[in-house]
Each structure stands twice: as C-alpha cells, then as structure tokens.
Amino acid sequence: MANPILLTVDDDPGVLRVIERDLRQQYGNSFRVLRADSGAKALSVLQQVKLRNEMVALFLVDQRMPQMTGVQFIEQAMQIFPYAKRVLLTAYADTNAAVSAINTAKIDYYLMKPWDPPQEILYPILNDLLDDWVSSYHPPFEGIRVIGSRWSPKSHQIKDFLARNHVPYQWLDIETEEEARQWVIYTQCDTAHLPLLMFPDGLFLTQPTHVQIAEKIGLKTRAEMPFYDLIIVGAGPAGLAAAVYGASEGLRTVLIEREAPGGQAGTSSQIENYLGFPSGLSGAELARRAVIQAKRFGVEILAPQEVVGIRLEDPYRIVKLTDGTELSCHALLIATGVSYRQLDVSDIDKLTGAGVYYGAAMSEVLSCLNEDVYIVGAANSAGQAAVYISKYARNVTILVRGDSLAKSMSKYLIDRILATENIKVQLNTSVIKVHGETNLEAITIVDAQTGEKQTVPTKLLFILIGARPHTDWLAGVLERDEQGFILTGSSLMREGRCPKGWKLVRQPFLLESNVPGIFVAGDVRYGSVKRVASGVGEGAIAVQFIHQYLNKV
Incomplete structure (x- = not known):
C-alpha cells in the first residue's frame, strides 16, 4: 500500500x-x-x-x-x-x-x-x-468495493461472481452506509446506474458485465492457442480433476467455465464427507486448491467464457465460444454439471436476487444475521446451507416436499440438523406464493397432507431443488435423455448395438458419448452419482479413456 x-x-x-x-x-x-x-x-x-x-x-x-x-x-x-x-x-x-x-x-x-x-x-x-x-490510523481496505442496494439483483450477481472467483471485495449498501453515498458523490455516479465497482487503482465501473469485471481483475477469457489436445467444458469437480490429470500427463489442456470454477459444488458451505478432510472444507476452498493445482500443471482456464456450439471435422472436435471464436481439439470433455431447478411460483422471477436466491449464495450469508430464513430442498446441498446459515440467522426452516430427509440427504447432515436448535424441518410442505414488490417480504406455504396454507414473513428464501443440465446447445450432436442428461457408454447401446452413426469397431468407452472423442463426466452424465467425490473420480477416469482414444486416432 x-x-x-x-x-x-x-x-x-x-x-x-x-x-x-x-x-x-x-x-x-x-x-x-x-x-x-x-x-x-x-x-x-x-x-x-x-x-x-x-x-x-x-x-x-x-x-x-x-x-x-x-x-x-x-x-x-x-x-x-x-x-x-x-x-x-x-x-x-x-x-x-x-x-x-x-x-x-x-x-x-x-x-x-x-x-x-x-x-x-x-x-x-x-x-x-x-x-x-x-x-489511530487504520489502513483502508485495499480490494474492490461494490456499492449498491441490498435488494438489487445486479448487485447480488456481481457479489456472487466475485466471491465464486475468490476475489476479495467490500460491500457497501447505498441505503444504510454513509461511505457508500460518499463514493457515489466522488465518482459522480447516478444512483440509477448502480451497482458501482471501485478498483484499487482509482478506476470504476457502473453496472459492469462479468466479462468487463473479469478483464479488469485479470481473469482470462481468451485462449492462447487455436488448438489443444484436450478441451474441457465446465470447471466443476469433474472438469477440474480432468484438467489436473490431463495436463499432468502431458496433454495441452484448456478449461472453459461460463461462471466460476467449482460449479455447483463451489457454492457448498461445508463438505464434510470428502475423503482426506476430516474437519471438512468449503466448496470454494476445494475449487481454489484445484485451480492452483491445475494452473501449476499448465492448464489454461478461461472464465467467464461459454461454449455455445460444437461441430465435427474428423478427427477434430471444434467448439464455438460466445465471442464468436473457435477452438479445436483432438478430444473434448463435457463436464458442465447441473444447476438448481427454478421454483414454479408466479412472480418469483422479479424477486430473484432480491431475497430469493438459487443455491447457497454465500455472498448473502451476512444478510441473514438475526433473520428468519427459509430453505427449499432436501438434498445435501440444502442441509449444508441450513447448518451454515444457522450460525447467523435467528431461525432456519427447511421446507421439504417429501415425507423424509433420509431419502435424499446423508445421515451425518440429518444428525447435525436435528442437533441444531434454531433449525426446523417441515415435511410435506411446498412454497406456493412469494410476496413483495422490490424485495421478498413473505412466502405462502402449503401442507400437502392437510391442505393448510400459511403466509409467513421472511426476507430470505434459498432454493436448492432438483438438478437441471444445461445441454440444449448439444442438441443434434450428442444423445441425451428426456431431461437433458448426456448418454454415455452402455447407456447408448440398444439391443447390443452401438448408437446410430457410430463408425468404430469398438463400443463406446464407459464415459464416451455417441460421438467418438467426446467424453462426459460428472453430474451432467446420465446415471452419474451426484457427489463431489464421484465427480472428481469420473474426471480422472475420463482422462484415461481419452488417452486410449488418442492412441488409436
């Protein structure tokens, strides 16, 4: 300084x-x-x-x-x-x-x-x-400052982007903090153009896109070369593991992630059943370590960057990015994971990012202080979020559509929830309405058994339900099931026959799609086990199949 x-x-x-x-x-x-x-x-x-x-x-x-x-x-x-x-x-x-x-x-x-x-x-x-x-001097915070409204979806998106990319920042609420108002005056920023990002060098941006932020803070969005041995799409646990194993074994590797390394797992507050970490670790910490490890082996990581299409020019696989550029490779790995399914409730879109959040949204945890928080979901991610948020919130209520947590949540998490005084579980319960104009003010819930409806006040609703793959961009190229999960290996076989258009003598490898040389790992794959460790394992195994494929091309 x-x-x-x-x-x-x-x-x-x-x-x-x-x-x-x-x-x-x-x-x-x-x-x-x-x-x-x-x-x-x-x-x-x-x-x-x-x-x-x-x-x-x-x-x-x-x-x-x-x-x-x-x-x-x-x-x-x-x-x-x-x-x-x-x-x-x-x-x-x-x-x-x-x-x-x-x-x-x-x-x-x-x-x-x-x-x-x-x-x-x-x-x-x-x-x-x-x-x-x-x-009496206290050195000022030297990182990025984000000035905006607590209930601004744009502010939430920027805070979430910075947090998931492990970029320290200071949040200043324009509605409650004088320092925030002073920064707006110094920069002559119209409050209608918030959020405002202040950088340590004195430059600032108003309502910036993720790409603009990435370029300013030094994230990489453009590839160094037009051709790679291996292109990996998706930087969740499977993609990161594949990048580490691929690059460490000599493959020129580029990893493309549309949001931030870690994927859905990167938002987990505490993963306690991951091998080798008896005290647990956060998804963000796991992602941070994996990114460092991948870069150490020479992996290029492009983020935020998105693949929007694939085309085939045998023996090459070519991906098209949002900026129009194309990268080609010998082998391609799809590891795009899944995202939380949106709650089918009227008017919820306008409150998303303003009290309604998908995923654990760790950037919003401090706003839970002394609040009554509701979480929708029954899988491990919902349990982990409830335990973590309970350290800040006055009360946390988990709303479960089914009649038991045991069907979808690990026992250690259920035990932890039952042992936490300010966590309550409501079974057979769904959210049917959200209330609020500029931010969430209340939700209406219904008991599936009795039909009883109840409207309860709350400013914070976290939704962690379902698993929806983003694979529409693969339509017409890769075979998928009705929900969009990509078929691989034996799932492609029909009465012992290889998929249509398959021209090789051998059958598809375990993690190989219906297109030779395009592999799939992690949650986006049909039949995968939705756990962090299994995603890491599939990413590592996929590299071995990729080597076998490359040796015969």
Whole structure:
C-alpha cells in the first residue's frame, strides 16, 4: 500500500517549494508529499487520492490565498478526509482568523511564517500531530468495493461472481452506509446506474458485465492457442480433476467455465464427507486448491467464457465460444454439471436476487444475521446451507416436499440438523406464493397432507431443488435423455448395438458419448452419482479413456 500523504497548499511558488522540500527531507521515508498552488487544485488532488483509496495524514495550508482561503479549503477537505490533521500557515495579520479557525474548521495547530529553522519550529509540531494520527490510523481496505442496494439483483450477481472467483471485495449498501453515498458523490455516479465497482487503482465501473469485471481483475477469457489436445467444458469437480490429470500427463489442456470454477459444488458451505478432510472444507476452498493445482500443471482456464456450439471435422472436435471464436481439439470433455431447478411460483422471477436466491449464495450469508430464513430442498446441498446459515440467522426452516430427509440427504447432515436448535424441518410442505414488490417480504406455504396454507414473513428464501443440465446447445450432436442428461457408454447401446452413426469397431468407452472423442463426466452424465467425490473420480477416469482414444486416432 502507498504511504499516507502530506498535502501542502500555498499560492506562492517560492514558499510552496520550500515547504515541500522541508517536508520531504524530514518525512519522505514514511509519507508521500504532494503540493498544490490553490485550494481548487488541492481539492481536485484529494478527489483523485480518494478514488485511489489512499489516505491523507496531514494538511499544511496557507491561510491567505485568492479565491479560496486556507480555512475554506480545510472545511471542504474535511468532508473527504475527516481524520487528517490540519495545520494553518499564517502571517501575523492573520492570527485572529487562525485562532477562530480552531473552533470553526477544527484546526489542530497554526504556524506563523516563516518557520525557519524547521528543526525547531516546524518539525516538533508536525511530529506530535503525525504520531497522534499514526496511533489511530487504520489502513483502508485495499480490494474492490461494490456499492449498491441490498435488494438489487445486479448487485447480488456481481457479489456472487466475485466471491465464486475468490476475489476479495467490500460491500457497501447505498441505503444504510454513509461511505457508500460518499463514493457515489466522488465518482459522480447516478444512483440509477448502480451497482458501482471501485478498483484499487482509482478506476470504476457502473453496472459492469462479468466479462468487463473479469478483464479488469485479470481473469482470462481468451485462449492462447487455436488448438489443444484436450478441451474441457465446465470447471466443476469433474472438469477440474480432468484438467489436473490431463495436463499432468502431458496433454495441452484448456478449461472453459461460463461462471466460476467449482460449479455447483463451489457454492457448498461445508463438505464434510470428502475423503482426506476430516474437519471438512468449503466448496470454494476445494475449487481454489484445484485451480492452483491445475494452473501449476499448465492448464489454461478461461472464465467467464461459454461454449455455445460444437461441430465435427474428423478427427477434430471444434467448439464455438460466445465471442464468436473457435477452438479445436483432438478430444473434448463435457463436464458442465447441473444447476438448481427454478421454483414454479408466479412472480418469483422479479424477486430473484432480491431475497430469493438459487443455491447457497454465500455472498448473502451476512444478510441473514438475526433473520428468519427459509430453505427449499432436501438434498445435501440444502442441509449444508441450513447448518451454515444457522450460525447467523435467528431461525432456519427447511421446507421439504417429501415425507423424509433420509431419502435424499446423508445421515451425518440429518444428525447435525436435528442437533441444531434454531433449525426446523417441515415435511410435506411446498412454497406456493412469494410476496413483495422490490424485495421478498413473505412466502405462502402449503401442507400437502392437510391442505393448510400459511403466509409467513421472511426476507430470505434459498432454493436448492432438483438438478437441471444445461445441454440444449448439444442438441443434434450428442444423445441425451428426456431431461437433458448426456448418454454415455452402455447407456447408448440398444439391443447390443452401438448408437446410430457410430463408425468404430469398438463400443463406446464407459464415459464416451455417441460421438467418438467426446467424453462426459460428472453430474451432467446420465446415471452419474451426484457427489463431489464421484465427480472428481469420473474426471480422472475420463482422462484415461481419452488417452486410449488418442492412441488409436
């Protein structure tokens, strides 16, 4: 972080040079010295300093300046840096104004001109003031700031994107925090254009897309080469595992992810049944470690980037990206996973991101503090979210459509839920209506057995139901079941016959699709086990089949 700033302001060029010299000589190792020859220019400097998220420790300002006196400048500068020390330089004739300014502008000290020798007149005074400032100084947050409304879907999407890509950020709510309103003023941003993203270098973006954010923070969205041995689509556990094993075994590998590494598993608050981690680990931490490991072996990771189509030019498989570019490869692995199914309730779309969230939405956990939270779902992801959110919320209620958690949730999670006092489970219960204009205010639930309806107030509803694959872009190329899961291996065989169009003598490998050289791993594959460990295992196994395929091409 840059050293704090000492700002001196004087309209006399000779005096300004001397005071700057004296300040640099005494404090140059610990502070940066800036100067301005007018109050207006000094205020402009302060605006830029504020946007760069730097700190001002002291103002040393001449009182008698045209257009804006030293006191007038300090009164305005205090609004930008209220904790900076304030020293006024005065002539004998300005003494009364300086004394008055101690009360009006909260001047810490005034010095008579000239201040020579500085070792006796200037430095002792400034030393005391700077020592006092340093003792109470708290370095500012140096990462990205996100300024917006708590109930803004766009704000939620940006926070979620940053969190899932492991980018630290500070959230400032425009409706409750004065600092947020100040940043909007400094950047001259219209509140209608929020959210506002402030970057450490002083630049900012309003309502940015994920691609714009990615380019600014250094994420990679464009491939280095047009051709690879292996292209992997999807950076969930299966895709990441395949990338690690593929690259470590010499395959030139690129991994393409439309949102953030980790997939659905990356949003899990705590995975406690993953081998080798007896205390558990979060999905985000698992994804972070896997990304580091993959990059160590030379994997290129493109995110956010999306594959929108495939075409075949034997022996090559070619993928088309959203930006229109194409990449070709010898072997292709589809590991796009699944997403949570949307709740079929009227008006829920307008509240999505404004109190209604799909997945655990870890970026919104702090908003659960002392709130009554409802979770829809009965699988492990819902249980993990309930246990984690219960640490912040006043009460957590899990709404389960079926008559038991045991049918879909691991026993260790059920035991944990039953042992947590502020978690309640309601079986045979569904959400049939959501209420609220700008944000969620209540939900209506119904008991399937009694038909009883109940409207309960809540600001937060997390939905973790079903598993829907995004495979429409593969239509006409790969065979899928009615729900969109991709068929592989023996699932493709019909009465012992290979799928239509299959031209090889051998049958499809276990994880191979109906197109030779296109493999499938993880939750998107028909018949897969929906667990993180199985996804990792399939990703690793797929690489072995890919080697067998490449050896015979």
